[in-house]
């Protein structure tokens with residue numbers, strides 16, 4: 353926060369402006385809400401409103417949902433596009449754009465917006481302590497510092513992230529830059545966003561979510577797969593090349609995406625934008641919040657031919673569960689929501705070539721300069737920070753603790769601007785172990801290495817060829833038994849940021865911690 357902004361905020365902050373440290377503490381407690389600052393001139397200015405809505409998802413009754421709706425106040429016409437479903441409008445901006453977003457909360461409970469994957473200042477990051485009550489407006493001001501990529505936005509209130517996202521609160525946020533735009537990749541109607549979510553409905557077409565703590569312990573799995581907020585999963589395409597921009601927007605479901613005819617998956621980008629060159633994989637493993645930028649070239653396929661995008665079977669997400677396995681939480685209970693279990697196989701999309709188009713597309717050999725950092729330059733390379741993920745007393749723990757709103761442990765204080773190695777250790781108690789998609793706020797990281805553990809190979813082998821560790825990431829799936837090392841260059845900002853499991857039920861149960869940039 354620069355001085356001017358600080359004065360702005362402190363203006364609403366009783367009469368404590370003379371003593372900055374006190375003022376900040378007071379604000380943390382009172383949730384003083386940022387307003388527009390005078391000297392910030394936005395390139396793109398939006399209004400985003402969260403409110404209860406209804407959407408026709410199934411045939412029959414409309415479904416009660418919660419949605420973001422948007423209005424472009426200032427900026428390019430394409431900066432905000434309605435999603436056509438309960439999903440929030442798609443935001444499309446350029447690297448370097450200055451953004452102001454007026455977020456108004458009309459939900460009957462507190463909420464706040466997190467710009468997932470973006471490197472933004474503390475007060476623009478959507479920390480739960482900044483959540484605003486119904487009727488209030490929170491003004492975000494930040495510059496888009498990220499490279500081109502597929503990011504997204506979703507709520508981040510205390511213990512209610514999973515529930516709010518599940519009700520429909522999420523939207524895409526694309527960043528463009530010259531490097532990406534100069535490649536001639538498929539665009540316009542040849543660029544297709546694909547948001548994957550699973551939901552369960554009752555007999556009245558209403559959403560059904562977890563029933564309680566036990567339910568939440570493993571994470572929620574819906575039995576219907578929605579693509580872009582719809583149960584319609586067929587795409588009529590032309591004989592041309594397509595860029596598919598896939599987001600796993602599910603609360604806890606992991607996808608193992610593959611083409612039904614064994615065509616390899618052509619991966620060109622990950623969470624934080626383009627790879628240096630494309631990668632060919634038998635399948636892509638996509639954990640909650642992860643993104644995959646795919647090329648599907650249909651130019652050689654005959655008119656009328658069809659292809660499916662499937663999620664293939666995998667196993668081992670939950671291990672060593674003792675009494676939990678199969679019994680209390682497994683299928684044994686016959687609960688409805690497990691009709692489509694984690695690791696079950698299903699069809700995601702049906703693609704049909706229904707229009708002839710003569711287009712020539714060849715993927716450039718070189719896609720981008722990712723600008724990766726060198727591990728040799730990490731200040732703490734000899735002794736990386738280690739963050740264990742564990743389970744004890746019916747609770748998930750991170751760094752041996754649960755989440756407390758503003759608590760930061762000694763090993764969670766990080767120098768702003770530093771380059772560091774972090775290690776997540778999913779080697780905790782044998783009582784209950786699960787794969788955890790770990791997410792850091794504050795930017796993108798590189799996955800340095802994975803150190804798998806004996807005893808978990810058979811499950812791990814069912815997904816490991818689909819890991820997308822070669823690109824910039826903000827989420828990494830940490831398999832049971834695994835130790836995963838990351839290289840993260842922290843932003844120039846200061847303040848409180850989060851790292852947590854992006855299984856949203858785990859996050860809400862406290863598998864989340866703060867780190868403080870100083």
Ligand code: C2O
Pocket residue numbers: 466468506508641791793850852854
């Ligand atoms: Cu997408 Cu802290 O989350």
Ligand code: CU
Pocket residue numbers: 786787788789853854855858859863
């Ligand atoms: Cu988790």
